[in-house]
Amino acid sequence: MGRGEKGEKGAQGVMWPLMGPGVRTKPLRPPPLPLKKKFLIKSTRFTWVTCFGFKTANFAERKRDMNILDEKGELAVYEKMPDQVKISHKELERDGFGRNPFYQCLVAEVSEDHKSKDGHTKVGYSLFFYTYSTWKGRTVYMEDLYVMPEYRGKGIGKALMATVAKVAKEQHCVRLQFSVLDWNKPSLDFYLAKGAEDLTAKEGWHFLRFHGIALDNLAREAP
Amino acid sequence: MDFTIRAATLEDCKDISRMILELAEYEKVSDQVKITQRDLEQDGFSKNPFFHGIIAEVPEHLKSREGHTKVGYSLYFYTYSSWKGRAVYMEDLYVMPEFRGKGIGKALMSKVSQLGLAAGCTQLNFTVLDWNKSSLDFYLKQGCWDVTSDLGYHCMRCEGDALENLAQGDL
Numbered sequence: 329m330g331r332g333e334k335g336e337k338g339a340q341g342v343m344w345p346l347m348g349p350g351v352r353t354k355p356l357r358p359p360p361l362p363l364k365k366k367f368l369i370k371s372t373r374f375t376w377v378t379c380f381g382f383k384t385a386n387f388a389e390r391k392r393d394m395n396i397l398d399e400k401g402e403l404a405v406y407e408k409m410p411d412q413v414k415i416s417h418k419e420l421e422r423d424g425f426g427r428n429p430f431y432q433c434l435v436a437e438v439s440e441d442h443k444s445k446d447g448h449t450k451v452g453y454s455l456f457f458y459t460y461s462t463w464k465g466r467t468v469y470m471e472d473l474y475v476m477p478e479y480r481g482k483g484i485g486k487a488l489m490a491t492v493a494k495v496a497k498e499q500h501c502v503r504l505q506f507s508v509l510d511w512n513k514p515s516l517d518f519y520l521a522k523g524a525e526d527l528t529a530k531e532g533w534h535f536l537r538f539h540g541i542a543l544d545n546l547a548r549e550a551p
Numbered sequence: 552m553d554f555t556i557r558a559a560t561l562e563d564c565k566d567i568s569r570m571i572l573e574l575a576e577y578e579k580v581s582d583q584v585k586i587t588q589r590d591l592e593q594d595g596f597s598k599n600p601f602f603h604g605i606i607a608e609v610p611e612h613l614k615s616r617e618g619h620t621k622v623g624y625s626l627y628f629y630t631y632s633s634w635k636g637r638a639v640y641m642e643d644l645y646v647m648p649e650f651r652g653k654g655i656g657k658a659l660m661s662k663v664s665q666l667g668l669a670a671g672c673t674q675l676n677f678t679v680l681d682w683n684k685s686s687l688d689f690y691l692k693q694g695c696w697d698v699t700s701d702l703g704y705h706c707m708r709c710e711g712d713a714l715e716n717l718a719q720g721d722l
Contacts, residue, residue, distance in 0.1 A: 413633075413634045414634060414635050414636070415632075415633070415634065415635060415636040419636050420633075423631060423636060423637060424631075430629055430630070430631040430637055431631040431633075455631070455633050457629075457630055457631055458601055458628075459601070459628055459630065459640065459642070460594065460595075460601040460602040460626065460628055460642055461586075461642070462571045462574075462584075462586065462591075462626055462642055462643050463571070463575060463580070463583050463584045463585060463586065464583075464585050464586060464710075465585065465586045465590055465594065466594060466601055469630060471630075471631055471632070471633055472633045486720070487720070489717060490717055490718060490719075490720040493709065493714055493717040493718035494718045494720075496714070496718070497714070497715075497718045502710060502714070503708055503709065503710045503714065504708070504709040504710070504714055504717070505706065505707065505708045505709075506707050507704045507705060507706055507707060508704070508705050508707055509702070509703050509704055509705075510703035510704075510705055511703060516705075519707055519709075522709065522713065522716075522717055523709060523712065523713025523714075523716060523717070524707045524708060524709045524713060525707065525708050525709075525710075525713075526705050526706075526707055527705070527706040527707065527708055528699055528704075528705035528706050529705065531680065532680050532681035532682055533678045533679070533680060533681075533699075533706045534678060534679055534680075534681055534687075534697055534698075534699035534700065535676060535677075535678055535697075535698040535699045535704050535706065536676070536677055536678065536679055536690055536695045536696065536697055536698065536699075537674055537675065537676050537677075537695060537696050537698050538664060538674065538675040538676075538693070538694065538695045538696070539635075539673055539674045539675070539696070541694075542693070542694030542695060542696070543664055543667075543668065543673070543674070543675055544668070545694060546660065546661050546664040546675070546693055546694070547661060547664040547665040547667075547668045548661075549657065549658075549661040550556075550658065550661035550662045550664065550665035551555075551556050551658050551661070551662065
């Protein structure tokens with residue numbers, strides 16, 4: 329244990345790993361997209377950026393793409409929890425673009441002439457990371473999937489999710505997992521229509537969480 | 552009871568594999584376990600592991616009826632909350648039935664939370680089946696929060712043909 333990664337030496341000289349897995353992937357070519365003849369946006373150009381693609385990008389580019397933080401604010405408003413967004417641009421940058429990233433991120437971008445009312449060209453994103461099932465093996469967890477309201481219904485959400493699935497398959501993952509709020513019927517219907525299973529409804533799985541003082545108290549009792 | 556909690560090593564994969572099967576039997580789904588000891592070795596002990604493990608071990612004179620000294624484990628990995636930042640997810644927590652009620656499960660979970668905090672995590676997340684009342688009670692007693700009941704988050708999954716179709720963009 330602890331081979332190759334930074335760790336902390338605990339009792340008995342054992343290395344306790346501290347950092348996330350950060351599985352490396354190559355930047356992907358975008359999937360071909362159908363032309364949308366019905367809409368004003370005639371064609372949509374996507375750029376797909378992975379964490380490691382940023383290794384060669386300049387710092388200004390990293391800062392610019394950090395407006396996914398603003399989009400997260402919009403997602404939090406949609407999920408009716410705007411006061412819950414606590415992390416900063418700096419943390420996002422440190423945790424997603426360092427040597428050992430905790431997540432990977434895809435950004436959907438339109439051309440300048442199709443920018444949003446507020447002048448954004450980055451109009452959607454998906455944030456995901458690798459997890460593990462002790463029954464089935466490697467899995468991917470899609471933490472966020474978001475498209476700005478004025479760009480919905482044009483296949484961007486589907487394309488983002490499809491690319492996450494493609495990355496998952498390339499890394500030999502057998503599952504793509506995520507969560508949805510039970511009142512969010514349009515999203516639930518969207519996912520169920522794509523063949524996703526609702527494991528809470530079907531099998532009774534509940535998410536549980538320790539945070540704040542409860543987490544501190546629990547950690548204090550560790551041997 | 553005298554026990555130690557330590558980081559799992561490659562050599563522990565045989566016992567981890569055994570206990571994964573025991574846990575799956577407890578959850579009534581042992582036919583669903585597809586990964587092997589070799590998968591565990593590859594995915595948990597390479598340069599970029601998908602998970603980390605900790606083992607609960609008892610001294611030789613306290614070994615189980617079948618002669619095992621590795622009597623519990625927890626598998627966890629680092630995740631990310633786009634609202635709160637770094638988090639740790641506890642995929643499995645298991646103690647062999649004859650060693651329960653002695654503080655081993657609590658010690659394993661505490662160790663995971665300690666490691667998580669040391670890595671800058673602000674959450675420890677995991678899932679429990681709603682019929683598993685004894686586990687639910689254990690966790691709620693420790694101060695955790697049922698996010699599904701309180702906020703309505705549902706666990707969703709795509710696998711098999713659904714994942715294949717999704718990856719091909721065939722929606």
